Amino acid sequence: MEALDDLTVFVLSLLVGFEVISRVPATLHTPLMSAANAVHGVVLVGAVLIGASAHTPAGYALAFLACVFAAANVVGGYAVTDRMLHMFRPPAERAERTGASGTSGAPGDGGGQGTGGTGAAR
Numbered sequence: 001m002e003a004l005d006d007l008t009v010f011v012l013s014l015l016v017g018f019e020v021i022s023r024v025p026a027t028l029h030t031p032l033m034s035a036a037n038a039v040h041g042v043v044l045v046g047a048v049l050i051g052a053s054a055h056t057p058a059g060y061a062l063a064f065l066a067c068v069f070a071a072a073n074v075v076g077g078y079a080v081t082d083r084m085l086h087m088f089r090p091p092a093e094r095a096e097r098t099g100a101s102g103t104s105g106a107p108g109d110g111g112g113q114g115t116g117g118t119g120a121a122r
Helices: 002-022 026-052 057-086 091-098
Strands: none
Touching: 026 057
8 A cells, every 4th residue: 555655646746747847937947957956966865875774685776776867867967057058158158168269250249250240349
């Protein structure tokens, strides 16, 4: 009976989570991802604690898998958040970080190469 209760809580949390996330506007997505990364860090700590209390080979294997998935989720979440924040940086700062010239020639980018940039600050 306890397994049925756990399954019910799991399914209900999936449904509630889907509804909450699907209603988040795009402008709040980056802060939400940062908060989710913090939560996943707590999940990783929980997986380590579960691993410390395991006493069977199956328990160790499940704890190891939980640690691997939680760590991958944390690292991937921070990588995605970094890429999303990178999109909001000025073009010159983006180019400096990636090592590109950063001059697209678009009007207003201060480029100087291409057709639109004058090289002067506007």
